Amino acid sequence: MGSHHVGGPVAGPLAERLRARGLRLTAPRRQVLAAVSELEHATPEVIGARLREEAGPDGAAPDTSTVYRTLELLERLGLVWHTHLGKGAPVYHAAEHPHLHVVCASCGKITSVQPDLLDTAAERLAAELGFTVDVRHVALSGTCRACRERAGSEDQ
Amino acid sequence: MGSHHVGGPVAGPLAERLRARGLRLTAPRRQVLAAVSELEHATPEVIGARLREEAGPDGAAPDTSTVYRTLELLERLGLVWHTHLGKGAPVYHAAEHPHLHVVCASCGKITSVQPDLLDTAAERLAAELGFTVDVRHVALSGTCRACRERAGSEDQ
DNA sequence: CTCGTTGCAAAGGATTTGCACAAGT
DNA sequence: ACTTGTGCAAATCCTTTGCAACGAG
Numbered sequence: 457m458g459s460h461h462v463g464g465p466v467a468g469p470l471a472e473r474l475r476a477r478g479l480r481l482t483a484p485r486r487q488v489l490a491a492v493s494e495l496e497h498a499t500p501e502v503i504g505a506r507l508r509e510e511a512g513p514d515g516a517a518p519d520t521s522t523v524y525r526t527l528e529l530l531e532r533l534g535l536v537w538h539t540h541l542g543k544g545a546p547v548y549h550a551a552e553h554p555h556l557h558v559v560c561a562s563c564g565k566i567t568s569v570q571p572d573l574l575d576t577a578a579e580r581l582a583a584e585l586g587f588t589v590d591v592r593h594v595a596l597s598g599t600c601r602a603c604r605e606r607a608g609s610e611d612q
Numbered sequence: 613m614g615s616h617h618v619g620g621p622v623a624g625p626l627a628e629r630l631r632a633r634g635l636r637l638t639a640p641r642r643q644v645l646a647a648v649s650e651l652e653h654a655t656p657e658v659i660g661a662r663l664r665e666e667a668g669p670d671g672a673a674p675d676t677s678t679v680y681r682t683l684e685l686l687e688r689l690g691l692v693w694h695t696h697l698g699k700g701a702p703v704y705h706a707a708e709h710p711h712l713h714v715v716c717a718s719c720g721k722i723t724s725v726q727p728d729l730l731d732t733a734a735e736r737l738a739a740e741l742g743f744t745v746d747v748r749h750v751a752l753s754g755t756c757r758a759c760r761e762r763a764g765s766e767d768q
Numbered sequence: 769c770t771c772g773t774t775g776c777a778a779a780g781g782a783t784t785t786g787c788a789c790a791a792g793t
Numbered sequence: 794a795c796t797t798g799t800g801c802a803a804a805t806c807c808t809t810t811g812c813a814a815c816g817a818g
Contacts, residue, residue, distance in 0.1 A: 481792075501781095516800095522799055558737060558741070585725075678773080681773085700806090773814105776812095786802095788801100790798080792796090
């Protein structure tokens with residue numbers, strides 16, 4: 457692949473926001489952001505694994521602690537978001553399009569749905585409690601069609 | 613009907629469901645269930661602490677591992693539910709009245725709201741994806757009025 | 769008595785932190 | 794050069810597990 461500048465349009469927003477804060481553009485930061493964009497709903501652990509894979513047996517991948525620190529930074533920069541899908545690790549995704557997650561408690565399947573799903577609820581909360589919902593962090597849990605049908609036939 | 617043994621109304625559902633499964637009614641089980649009912653949104657850690665308090669310096673409180681095992685059991689019995697409010701430990705509450713939680717990402721304040729808040733969203737998910745939302749596990753995150761106002765005035 | 773339960777202690781997995789060294793700008 | 798960023802290893806936090814002793818039915 458292109459071996460010129462590892463930058464292009466993707467590095468744009470990152471470099472820009474880092475610079476604005478006097479922070480530095482480093483390999484781990486580019487790598488982690490790229491991994492989050494490529495992988496969907498990836499946990500820090502998975503992101504780290506992916507980077508180790510890409511790095512190969514000799515190349516060096518960012519340390520686990522760096523992955524965590526970088527994810528936190530990228531989130532502060534508004535480039536990624538995380539969601540808690542239940543117990544266990546949070547999942548990260550690129551911040552581009554806001555969307556929310558629906559998780560099947562039975563099979564763990566994750567489905568992304570449009571954020572307007574919660575418009576009605578958000579309006580009610582705003583009106584009644586003055587509470588502003590952050591759609592991006594929301595994960596609705598429940599049972600997907602497949603699991604419900606399976607449960608129905610096995611019933612007990 | 614009238615020839616029941618003493619025991620109190622509280623022990624009823626618990627004893628009943630345990631018996632139905634050939635399980636035993638023990639002190640830790642009564643204590644943990646009572647603590648979950650009294651405390652709102654308590655983590656396993658907090659529940660354990662509360663039991664230690666109640667037990668006093670000499671009395672013996674259930675071990676931490678027992679608290680975890682018991683909460684898991686009580687949930688299987690349908691007597692308590694847990695919700696993940698974000699990172700960190702899950703919170704438990706008595707299963708009596710279904711309700712959902714709204715958490716302020718800034719100050720951590722938890723507010724309980726009626727489950728019908730999500731009726732519209734639930735109907736859409738059912739219709740479009742065949743997905744059944746479990747309202748009890750849901751936690752909406754966002755910003756409460758107080759924190760938003762505070763942020764607004766500091767924000768310069 | 770019998771078998772489910774508990775306490776203890778140790779194991780585990782996930783995330784965070786302290787530091788000295790490496791590296792952007 | 795001046796700081797920020799990173800790797801490493803140890804420390805934490807939360808939860809789970811193996812076992813022998815304990816106790817409800």
